[in-house]
């Protein structure tokens with residue numbers, strides 16, 4: 854998705870950032886919120902970058918593959934993730950809770966979503 858801007862220097866840069874992130878936060882953040890200790894294998898962009906360089910250099914979070922895959926699939930379909938942290942608030946800054954969008958404008962796929970109190 855970086856097209857011609859990708860290549861060896863991008864790969865090296867990302868490999869290093871990913872390694873640093875996983876060294877700093879070796880456990881899956883979402884499993885931790887659920888009280889589980891799972892080694893993280895994925896350095897995930899908290900805000901999906903979709904090829905935007907400014908977002909690409911934004912903050913990362915450590916996730917296990919299971920959470921990364923489910924989180925990303927959901928985010929790509931709906932534009933945000935519905936994971937709720939131990940504080941009771943959605944962990945995705947793009948969640949309507951933060952952006953002010955109403956749920957009915959987003960669609961009705963929000964099945965098991967817990968509403969923040």
Ligand SMILES: [Zn+2]
Nearest residue numbers: 881884917920
């Ligand atoms: Zn996890």
